[in-house]
Amino acid sequence: MDQSPPRSPSVTVADVARKAGVSKATAARVLGGYGTVSDRVRDAVTAAARALDYQPNELARSMTTGRSGTIGVVVGDIENPFFSLAMRGITDVARQAGFTVVLINSGEDAEAEKAAIRTLLAKRVDGLIVSPAKESDVGHLREAARAGRPLVLLDRGSEMLDVDMVIADDRHAAEGITRRLIALGHRRIAYLTACDTPDHRFRTPSDINTGSVRRRIQGFLGVCREAGLDGMEDRVHVGAVTPEHTHRIVTGMLQSSQRPTAIIASDSVIGLEVFKVCRALGLSIPDDLSLVSFHDADWTSVTTPPVTVVRQPVYRLGETAAKLLVERLNGNHAEASRVVLQTKVIERASVAEAPV
Amino acid sequence: MDQSPPRSPSVTVADVARKAGVSKATAARVLGGYGTVSDRVRDAVTAAARALDYQPNELARSMTTGRSGTIGVVVGDIENPFFSLAMRGITDVARQAGFTVVLINSGEDAEAEKAAIRTLLAKRVDGLIVSPAKESDVGHLREAARAGRPLVLLDRGSEMLDVDMVIADDRHAAEGITRRLIALGHRRIAYLTACDTPDHRFRTPSDINTGSVRRRIQGFLGVCREAGLDGMEDRVHVGAVTPEHTHRIVTGMLQSSQRPTAIIASDSVIGLEVFKVCRALGLSIPDDLSLVSFHDADWTSVTTPPVTVVRQPVYRLGETAAKLLVERLNGNHAEASRVVLQTKVIERASVAEAPV
DNA sequence: TCTCATTTTGAGACCGGTCTCATATTAAAA
DNA sequence: TTTTAATATGAGACCGGTCTCAAAATGAGA
CATH class of the missing domain: 1.10.260.40 (lambda repressor-like DNA-binding domains)
Incomplete structure (x- = not known):
């Protein structure tokens, strides 16, 4: 054949x-x-x-020069507007700098990510931008870095790795919205993320391998604790990996006797699904439920009510990561930098006082 | 340096x-x-x-085998959910088949697209998937095909090119929604697209270089003519290339004396902006204005009212294109196929009878 | 006109694999 | 045991560029 x-x-x-x-x-x-x-x-x-x-023939040229003029990018899911926007930032910078981009989807699976890195390394990409699925499991990333291929971590840092990284101040953002919700009288606040654990249950932040999300949850739990709210760990829900999963989880929590009066959605895809479930259940936002979502997706301003979000500089996240990488590729040997971009809470109308 | x-x-x-x-x-x-x-x-x-x-070292391997194990993809804008979803379809198939994907954004610019193809060819990609910015200007594509690199056109066909292509039956979809609008009494129906012309005005479908959009407009105008509506060419608006442009155009048309009673948005990004402008102008959908948008973006079902859309099998568009390409790469020498995927109108609540 | 520095050019090795072809080894058949 | 076929291995060319190094050509200065 x-x-x-x-x-x-x-x-x-x-x-x-x-x-x-x-x-x-x-x-x-x-x-x-x-x-x-x-x-x-x-x-x-x-x-x-x-x-x-x-x-x-660029291939032949790369053969001798040792530079392929390509950078490898590994993201969780290009379909997610978060990544597609970050990707836009990356490709814009890359093109400008004369690099071409090889894209691989990891599907947030650590094994797939390892395979991706191996493939990319074999193709002799000049550098890598990775949004690691698990921060704890970084052997393959360390190896890439050791192989002399500059690596920049996107959106998810890792204390275990001494490489460049660009993240948003997720923790701070999470603290801010949690405080706001608590000030409005909310006590039963749920946090919902796509990140999953082996048994699909959450116990402690260290269960969460995705750094950005872990930091948010830490912020969330920290503020709750400060406010005297205990056992909020039970209000953190994991495994909203697809709209269907999300639907099931949200329906379940909203139909329970101690249902939350506020939900924090870890990304816009989840936020959207929460919105849909409320509709289906006939619950009113924000009267019955307050909703805050991470990622200021474009549609969040046109719903009724428009939803309060944490605006992350997503394009700039990608852009900055690419810039950092290009600098390395041009011979910058300074020590690893850790760029933290500011987020901003955009108050709209999906948050109100807790129902009595 | x-x-x-x-x-x-x-x-x-x-x-x-x-x-x-x-x-x-x-x-x-x-x-x-x-x-x-x-x-x-x-x-x-x-x-x-x-x-x-x-x-x-894959590079060295490719050098002798002549196969690089990569496919090049050129899309208008990866940030657009349409393309990011199609891209997901492409990458899924590619990975399965053992190929890796090089992504280049053309920004819908024909020159950038040419450069992209040249780059990709120089990198010796095994095949190409392109969503051509202009169907009329296909010299570079023909050249790629002639260079022995299989090429599949995505979403936008071209009669001038004898290569595989995967498109949606846009014309049919446009005819359907236009008929529906006319049946509801609409006479002043506007069509709004991001495609642009040199002088930013529309005269005839041949002004439109993007095949999918041209077919839609042809369908739209055809049905209008059948129904005895003339001069609808003036109701076709081009150049909604950014949200800002769209905002200006929509505001303009909705404030004119002969303002449309219905708008057909050529993609979800435009549809969203129309929605926003209506809000800003205090116009009610569907009472003051009916709205139909191409692309069943996920948010379209949660707005108030939810918007009637033309659902295109976007993921499958990408998936099919990649499958076709992989087949070629595996030695299929059958003649070029032209796959047309069915679309479906999802009736929601943004369309109503024309106001009197 | 001749020397010396400088610029152009050519021959050929090299990058890291694949692949052909000849040779060496082994197993099977006579 | 000898012949024959099948299987393993090695030597080296090759892919299409880059790059080093030496030879050739050019031009300026004496």
């Missing part, structure tokens, strides 16, 4: 050289734009190249 | 061969998984490779 492709015999520098009547080395010089060549020869070679429709 | 990267001296087959005490050719056989080797030698080489932590 695996028939060999046509392999149209592409024209090489040697072909151009022959046609131009010069040596391969000389032709390579003008075609590759390095070394010095006389004007006459340059013109001759250029003409020959055009006549033959010469197309350079 | 451009310091050479560390270039950690990676271990090669030759190194492994030496360590295992066999020839380079033999080591390559077991490492590359081809040819026949005795069990004893295989073990020895495997052990040596492990000891040295051998990492294969």
Whole structure:
């Protein structure tokens, strides 16, 4: 079955050289734009190249130079607007800097992520931008870094790794909205995330491998504790990995006797699903339930009511990560930097006083 | 500035061969998984490779095999949920088939697209999936196809090109919703698209270079004509390239004396903006204005009212394109196929009878 | 006109794999 | 045991560029 492709015999520098009547080395010089060549020869070679429709082979070039001109990006799920926007930031910077981007979806699966990194390393990408599924399990990342491939962590840092990282101040944001909810009289506040644990239950923040989310939960729990609210660990729900899962979880919690009066959704996809379930259940936002969502997705301002969100500088997250990487690639050997971008709570109308 | 990267001296087959005490050719056989080797030698080489932590160099492999194991994808804007979802379909299939994906954003700019194709070709991608910005201007695509690189067109076909393409039956969908609107008494129906023309005005469908959109407009105008509505060309608005542009255009049309009673938005990003402008202007959907949007973005069902949309099988668009490409890469030499996926109108509540 | 520095050019090794082809080894058949 | 076929291994060319190094050409100064 695996028939060999046509392999149209592409024209090489040697072909151009022959046609131009010069040596391969000389032709390579003008075609590759390095070394010095006389004007006459340059013109001759250029003409020959055009006549033959010469197309350079980047692969061969990379072979000798050791630089492939590509950066590998591993994200959880490109379909999620969070990542697609960050990706836009990355590709914009990459293109500007003359790099091309290889994208791999990990599906938030650590094994898939490992395979992805291996593939990318084998393809000799010049550097990597990764949004690690599990921060605890970073052997493969350390290895990549050790292999001399600059690595930048996106949205999720890791204390265990001494590499560049760009994150948002999730903890601070979570603290802010939790305080606000508590000030409004909410006591039964639920936190809902897509991150999962082996038994789909949450006990302590260390169960959560996704750094950004762990920091949010830490912030959330911390403020609750300060306010004298205990046992809020039980109000943290994990495993909202698909809209269907989310639907089931939210329906369950909203139908329980001690149902929450406020929900914090860890991303816009989850926030949207919460919204849908409320509709289905005939619950009113914010009268029956207050809702705050992370990620200021574009639609959040047009719902009724518009939803209060934590605006993260998502595009800039990607952009900054790419910039950091490009700097490394250009020989910046300074020590690893940890960039924390500010978030902002956008107050809209999905939050109100807790019902009595 | 451009310091050479560390270039950690990676271990090669030759190194492994030496360590295992066999020839380079033999080591390559077991490492590359081809040819026949005795069990004893295989073990020895495997052990040596492990000891040295051998990492294969795909670049070198591609060099000789002529296959890079990558496919290039050029889309308008990965940030647009339409493309990010299609991209998900592509990456899923690609991964399954053992290919990796190189992504380039064209920004719907024909020149950028040309550059992208050139880059991709230079990197020796095995095949291409492109969502061409302009269908009329396909020289670079034809060239790619001629260079022996299979090409699949995504969402936008082209009669001028004899290559595989996967599109949605946009025309049919547009006809359906236009009929429906007319049946409800609408006469002033506007069509709004991001596609632009040199002077930002629309005269005839041939002004539109994006095939999918052109087909929709043709369907729209065709039905209008059938129904005796003339001069609807003036109701087609182009250039809604950013939310800001869209805002301006929509505000303008809704404040004119002969303002439309219905708007067809060519994608969900535009639909969202129309929604926002109505809010800002205090217009009620669907009482003052009926709205239909292409692309069943997830949020469209939670607005008040939820919006009637044309559901396109976006994921499957990408998935199918990738499948077609992989088949070609596996040696399918059948003639070019043109896959048309069905769309479906999801009736929600943003459409009502025309106001009197 | 001749020397010396400078610029151009060419020959060929090299990157790290694959792959062909000849040789060596082993197993099976006579 | 000898012949024959099948299987394993090694030597080295090759992919299409880059790059080093030495030879050749050019130009300035004496």
